[in-house]
Structures are given as C-alpha cells and as structure tokens.
Amino acid sequence: xxxxxxxxxxxxxxxxxxxxxxxxxxxxxxxxxxxxxxxxxxxxxxxxxxxxxxxxxxxxxxxxxxxxxxxxxxxxxxxxxxxxxxxxxxxxxxxxxxxxxxxxxxxxxxxxxxxxxxxxxxxxxxxxxxxxxxxxxxxxxxxxxxxxxxxxxxxxxxxxxxxxxxxxxxxxxxxxxxxxxxxxxxxxxxxxxxxxxxxxxxxxxxxxxxxxxxxxxxxxxxxxxxxxxxxxxxxxxxxxxxxxxxxxxxxxxxxxxxxxxxxxxxxxxxxxxxxxxxxxxxxxxxxxxxxxxxxxxxxxxxxxxxxxxxxxxxxxxxxxxxxxxxxxxxxxxxxxxxxxxxxxxxxxxxxxxxxxxxxxxxxxxxxxxxxxxxxxxxxxxxxxxxxxxxxxxxxxxxxxxxxxxxxxxxxxxxxxxxxxxxxxxxxxxxxxxxxxxxxxxxxxxxxxxxxxxxxxxxxxxxxxxxxxxxxxxxxxxxxxxxxxxxxxxxxxxxxxxxxxxxxxxxxxxxxxxxxxxxxxxxxxxxxxxxxxxxxxxxxxxxxxxxxxxxxxxxxxxxxxxxxxxxx
Numbered sequence: 002x003x004x005x006x007x008x009x010x011x012x013x014x015x016x017x018x019x020x021x022x023x024x025x026x027x028x029x030x031x032x033x034x035x036x037x038x039x040x041x042x043x044x045x046x047x048x049x050x051x052x053x054x055x056x057x058x059x060x061x062x063x064x065x066x067x068x069x070x071x072x073x074x075x076x077x078x079x080x081x082x083x084x085x086x087x088x089x090x091x092x093x094x095x096x097x098x099x100x101x102x103x104x105x106x107x108x109x110x111x112x113x114x115x116x117x118x119x120x121x122x123x124x125x126x127x128x129x130x131x132x133x134x135x136x137x138x139x140x141x142x143x144x145x146x147x148x149x150x151x152x153x154x155x156x157x158x159x160x161x162x163x164x165x166x167x168x169x170x171x172x173x174x175x176x177x178x179x180x181x182x183x184x185x186x187x188x189x190x191x192x193x194x195x196x197x198x199x200x201x202x203x204x205x206x207x208x209x210x211x212x213x214x215x216x217x218x219x220x221x222x223x224x225x226x227x228x229x230x231x232x233x234x235x236x237x238x239x240x241x242x243x244x245x246x247x248x249x250x251x252x253x254x255x256x257x258x259x260x261x262x263x264x265x266x267x268x269x270x271x272x273x274x275x276x277x278x279x280x281x282x283x284x285x286x287x288x289x290x291x292x293x294x295x296x297x298x299x300x301x302x303x304x305x306x307x308x309x310x311x312x313x314x315x316x317x318x319x320x321x322x323x324x325x326x327x328x329x330x331x332x333x334x335x336x337x338x339x340x341x342x343x344x345x346x347x348x349x350x351x352x353x354x355x356x357x358x359x360x361x362x363x364x365x366x367x368x369x370x371x372x373x374x375x376x377x378x379x380x381x382x383x384x385x386x387x388x389x390x391x392x393x394x395x396x397x398x399x400x401x402x403x404x405x406x407x408x409x410x411x412x413x414x415x416x417x418x419x420x421x422x423x424x425x426x427x428x429x430x431x432x433x434x435x436x437x438x439x440x441x442x443x444x445x446x447x448x449x450x451x452x453x454x455x456x457x458x459x460x461x462x463x464x465x466x467x468x469x470x471x472x473x474x475x476x477x478x479x480x481x482x483x484x485x486x487x488x489x490x491x492x493x494x495x496x497x498x499x500x501x502x503x504x505x506x507x508x509x510x511x512x513x514x515x516x517x518x519x520x521x522x523x524x525x526x527x528x529x530x531x532x533x534x535x536x537x538x539x540x541x542x543x544x545x546x547x548x549x550x551x552x553x554x555x556x557x558x559x560x561x562x563x564x565x566x567x568x
Contacts, residue, residue, distance in 0.1 A: 015214040022223045026230045026252070033234070033248040044242045050106045056250040057101035063257040064094030070264050075149050082139045086264070088152045089132025095160045096125035099167070111168055119177040120167040123191050126232065128159070130198035133225070137205035183239060192236035199229045217263045224259030227252050316351075323351055329386070331359055334535060336566065337367050338439045343538040344561040347505075347545060347554065354381030355503050355559035365440055371561055372432030373451065373503040384428060408434040408447035409486040412475075416449070416486075420479030429476035433501055437493065442565070444499070446489045450474030453507065456500040456526065457491070458537070464500075464526045466519065467491065495568040498534055500526070502560035509545065510552035517548065534564035 071087035100121035103111050111117065166174060177188035203225045210218045234249030335342045337359065344357045354377050359369035374381045412434055419430070431450035437443070446455065450473055454466040473484035493499065502522075509517045529540055545558055 012214065015219055018219055019222060019226070023226055026227060029248060029252075030230055030234065033244045034237075036244045037239075044247075046106060046242075049242055049247075050104070052247065053104060053250070054101055054107075056254055057097050057104075059254050060257055061094045061097040061101075063254070063261050064090040064097065067257070067261050067264050068094065070261075072149060082136050082141070084149060084152055085132060085136040085139060087149075088156045089129060089136065091153070091156045092132070092159050093125050093129045095156075096121050096128070096163060099160075099164065100125060103168070114168075114171055115178055115180055116171050116174065116176055117167050119188065120171060120174060121163070123177065123188070123195075124163045124167065126195045126235075127191070127198070128163075129228075130195055130202060133202045134198060134205055137202060137209050141209070189236065192232065196229065196232040196236055199225065199232050203229065220259050220263035224256045224263060227259060228256035231256055323348075330357060335359070337361055339565055339567040340367055340437060341534050341564045341566045342369070342561065343534050343564075345538065345542050345545070345559070347549065347558040348377075349505075349554045349557050350377045352377075352379055352382035353557050353559070354385060355505070355557040356385045357501075357559060357561045359561070359563075362436065365438055367437045367439070368435070369437070369501075369561070369563065370432055370434040371451070371501040371503065371559060372430055373505075373557070373559070375427070375429050377557065384424065384430070387422070387424075407488045408436050408445055409488045412447050412449045412472075412486040413484075416475050416484060417479065419475050420477055424477065426477045429474045431471075431474050435501075437563075442492050442494065444491050444493045446491070447486050448472040449484075449486060451503070453502050453504050456502075456523065458498040458500060458526060459494070460496050460531050464523050466523070493563075493565045495565055496531075497565055498537065499563040500537075500560060501563070503557065505554075505556035505558035506545070506560055508556060509548050509558060510555070511548060512551045514552065534562045538562050 067090040068087045071083045071090075075083050075087065100118050101107065103114075103118045103121060105113075105115060105118070175187045176185050177191070178184055203222070206218075206221060206225060210222075214222075231249045231252035234245045234252060238245035238249065240246075330344075330346070331342070333343055338361070340359075342359045346353050346355055346357065348355075354374040356372045356374070357370075359367065362368045372385070374384045376384075412432075429450070431452070433446060433448050433451045433453075433455065435444055435446045437445075446467070446469060448454075448469055448471050450471055452471045454469050454471075456464050457467055458464045467489070469489045470487060472486055473482075507517055507519050507522055511517055511521075525541075525544065526537070529537055541560065541562075549558075
C-alpha cells in the first residue's frame with residue numbers, strides 16, 4: 002500500500018514537472034512570436050554573429066560531453082543504446098562546429114556559400130532526430146559486442162559524407178535559402194520533417210520508459226520537448242535576426258543540457274547512489290572488526306617505525322653520497338694557465354645527474370666538459386661517475402694515440418665505451434667536450450646531443466650563442482649507428498668568457514610560471530655588463546636561487562663560466 006502511494010506521488014510530481022517545462026516553453030514561444038510581429042528589434046550582424054558563435058560552441062560542448070559520458074561508460078554496461086546515442090551526439094557536435102565555422106561573417110578556410118552552413122544545420126538536426134529514434138527503439142537489454150572505436154570511425158565517415166555534400170557538392174544540392182528572399186520550400190519541408198521526427202522520438206521514449214519516470218527519464222523527456230520547441234521555432238522564423246531564431250537556439254541549448262543531465266544521472270550518478278545504498282545495507286560485526294583493527298593498527302605502527310628507521314638511514318646515506326659527489330667535482334674559482342673556471346650545480350634531488358669538470362691535459366692544453374645524464378637521483382649520479390671516469394680514459398687513450406687530438410675523437414671513443422657497458426638501453430648522456438690551447442688561444446668544442454649551445458661573452462659585442470650542431474647523444478645504439486662527432490673551433494680573446502650550461506638553466510621557471518628561455522638568459526647576461534667571471538657567477542647564482550625559491554625546480558641546473566684572464 003505504501004509502495005503504491007509513493008509511486009502515485011512520484012507520478013504526480015513527474016506530470017507537474019513536465020507540465021511546467023511545456024507551459025514555460027509555450028509562454029516563451031508565444032512571447033517570441035509577439036515580439037517578432039509587434040515589436041521592432043534591430044540586431045546587428047556582429048551582435049547576432051557573437052550570439053550564434055556562443056550558442057553553437059555551447060551546443061557542441063554539451064554534445065561532446067554527452068558523447069564522453071556514454072562512450073567511456075560503454076565498457077561497463079555494453080549497452081547498444083549507449084553506443085548509438087554516443088555516436089549520434091559525436092556526429093552532431095562535429096556538424097554544429099562546421100555549421101558555426103562556415104556561417105556568414107565567420108573567417109573560414111572553406112569556400113563561402115550561403116547554402117553550406119544551412120546544410121550543415123539541416124544534416125545535424127536530421128541525424129540527431131534519426132539517431133535518437135534508433136536509440137529509443139533499441140531493446141533495453143540489447144547488448145553490443147562492437148568495439149567502441151569502430152563507432153567513432155563510422156561517425157567520422159558520416160561527417161565526411163556530410164562535409165562533401167555541404168561544401169564540395171553544395172552547388173548540385175537544392176538551395177535552402179535565397180539571399181534577400183529568405184527560406185526556400187525545400188528548407189521549410191526539411192524543418193517539418195525534422196519536427197515530425199522529434200515528435201516521434203518523444204513517443205518512442207515514452208514507450209521505452211514503460212511508465213517508470215525516474216529522474217533520468219524526466220530529464221530526457223524534458224530535453225526532447227525543448228528540442229521540439231526549438232525545431233518549431235526554426236520552422237517558423239522568417240530571417241536569422243528575428244526573435245524566433247534566437248529563441249530556437251536557446252531552446253536547443255536547454256534541450257542538450259537536459260539530455261546531458263539525463264545521461265549523467267543514469268550512467269554516472271545513479272551507479273554511485275546504488276553503491277552507497279548497498280554500503281548502507283551492509284552489517285558488520287563491530288566487536289570482531291574492532292579487535293581486527295587494533296591488531297592491524299599495532300602491526301602498521303611497528304612497520305611505520307621500521308620504515309622511519311630505514312628512511313632515516315637512506316637520508317643519511319644520501320647525504321654522505323652527496324658529499325662524496327661534491328668531492329668529485331673540481332675546485333671552484335680555479336685558474337689553470339690563463340683560464341679561470343667557475344661553476345655551480347643545483348640538483349633537483351639529493352644527488353645530481355649533471356657533471357662539470359676541467360683539468361690540465363699537458364702544459365699547453367686544458368680540457369673541460371659539461372654533461373647531463375638522463376634521469377635524476379642515485380641512478381643518474383652513478384652513471385655520471387662512470388661517464389666522468391670514461392671521459393678521462395678516452396682522453397688519455399686519444400692523447401697517447403696522437404700528439405694532436407680533438408674533442409670529437411674523445412667523444413667517439415666514449416661512445417664506443419658506453420656501448421660496451423651493461424647500462425639499460427633507455428639510459429643516455431648528452432654533453433659538450435672542449436679543449437683549449439694556450440699557444441694559439443684556440444678553443445675546440447664538440448657536442449654529443451647537448452642542445453644548449455655555449456654563450457660567448459665579449460667586451461666588444463653583445464653575448465651570443467655559438468653556432469654548434471648538437472650532435473648525437475651518447476646512447477646504446479652502437480650496433481646500428483656510428484655517429485660522426487664534429488669539432489668547432491673559435492678563438493678566445495683576453496677578457497672573453499664562455500658560458501656552458503645544461504637545459505635546466507633555460508627551462509627554469511620564472512615567477513610567472515613561464516620558462517626562463519634562451520632569450521631571457523642572453524638578456525640577463527647582457528644586463529650584467531662587462532665584468533669578471535666571479536661577478537657573473539655570483540649574480541647568475543643569485544638569480545637561480547631566487548627563481549627556485551619562488552617557482553620550484555623540475556630539473557638539475559648546471560653551468561660553468563670560463564674566462565680568459567691574460568693576453
């Protein structure tokens with residue numbers, strides 16, 4: 002008895018709600034007719050175009066939202082109804098976009114033709130009506146084994162056919178509107194057909210509901226009724242600037258909104274409600290649960306203590322490893338022959354994957370390099386140690402082979418050594434290796450995949466990037482590819498400086514959230530003016546610390562300043 006009373010009350014509420022929707026729509030519709038006939042309202046083309054763009058984008062977004070909900074819940078329910086409805090709104094959303102883009106007054110890549118947007122509109126409404134009818138006449142328990150990706154392909158094919166008819170072959174199609182005269186009989190007949198289809202859709206959905214007016218069913222019926230009023234408006238309007246056309250677009254958005262609410266309630270909110278209701282119906286043995294929770298809590302507490310001890314030990318080990326790693330770097334503000342070296346490394350984790358080194362090769366030559374190992378943390382640091390040792394070995398071997406050697410030869414040998422190692426295939430290193438000869442003041446540079454070109458800072462001109470090819474990274478492709486590293490030679494004059502850096506410097510975030518970028522780096526160096534390397538180093542370091550403090554750090558940041566300090 003109580004169930005029957007509750008069902009009766011729900012039916013009355015449903016009838017009142019739907020009656021309110023219909024009555025409100027009738028009032029708005031009649032008011033639009035009254036305004037259209039007895040009140041002269043002039044709407045500029047630009048104002049209407051803005052309104053049209055807004056409504057069509059809103060309609061397309063709601064269509065795609067309906068598609069997304071149905072498409073991604075299809076894998077849960079496998080209902081044929083959901084797949085048909087999803088594909089229908091996918092096609093309709095795309096056609097609404099094409100209708101908007103080809104509308105008169107819009108900048109378009111397509112040939113301008115007054116028939117084109119009208120055909121996109123007609124096809125969109127027709128396909129929507131037919132798609133709804135097919136979905137509503139599908140059996141409720143009808144399941145589909147079709148992969149949903151195929152439905153997307155079908156939808157794209159349908160849109161492609163409509164695109165061809167509306168743009169490529171539109172001249173062979175009957176005209177729907179004549180400029181200066183208005184709608185043709187063909188267009189009016191199409192609107193009558195589409196309106197009829199929407200009426201059939203309403204009856205089809207009422208039949209499908211079987212008298213069960215859930216929240217989702219009420220929303221769907223409301224959307225269909227509003228869609229019907231939209232079609233009536235589009236059937237009766239005289240020109241695009243009158244109130245009936247504007248009212249029709251508003252009805253269309255409201256219709257899509259109600260259909261989205263129906264789809265969302267049925268496919269997203271209702272399953273969660275059912276889960277919650279089932280959860281509320283479950284009964285638990287409180288006493289056993291309390292004992293089990295206490296035992297589990299004690300176990301977790303013990304495990305947490307063990308984890309805290311392990312975590313503390315790991316942190317201590319990392320701190321010690323960090324100090325060892327620092328000891329492997331060269332001394333800062335070091336003078337070798339007539340060059341002064343300064344560098345800074347800002348690791349984004351406890352250990353750095355970037356490395357810098359400079360050293361005397363012999364009485365005349367100085368070697369230096371900067372490298373960036375893939376990844377961060379312990380693994381990158383260990384690979385950096387291997388790389389540093391291998392570079393030294395490659396340099397010594399090449400030095401023994403010839404009295405004159407090149408950075409490119411060292412990189413070639415290092416590439417060979419790396420490919421003989423047992424590191425994983427995805428590991429790689431990018432670096433810049435250089436050599437300076439004090440007798441001829443020549444600097445020879447060779448890059449192995451480092452996409453950050455050195456910056457030459459001169460007293461006579463603005464700072465500039467050296468034009469050096471980035472080369473090929475040091476990676477595990479030795480079996481299939483043998484790179485040809487190239488040497489680039491420049492003369493380093495008295496007072497000039499070279500700034501070597503990794504991509505962490507240019508990809509550092511500023512306070513506004515954007516990358517610092519190469520141009521900003523050059524501008525900042527230029528703003529410092531002519532100054533010794535230690536001043537440049539201190540100011541650049543301060544700027545990096547400020548950016549890291551304000552915006553965080555996503556990668557290791559490393560740079561090295563090389564200054565020629567004597568003629």
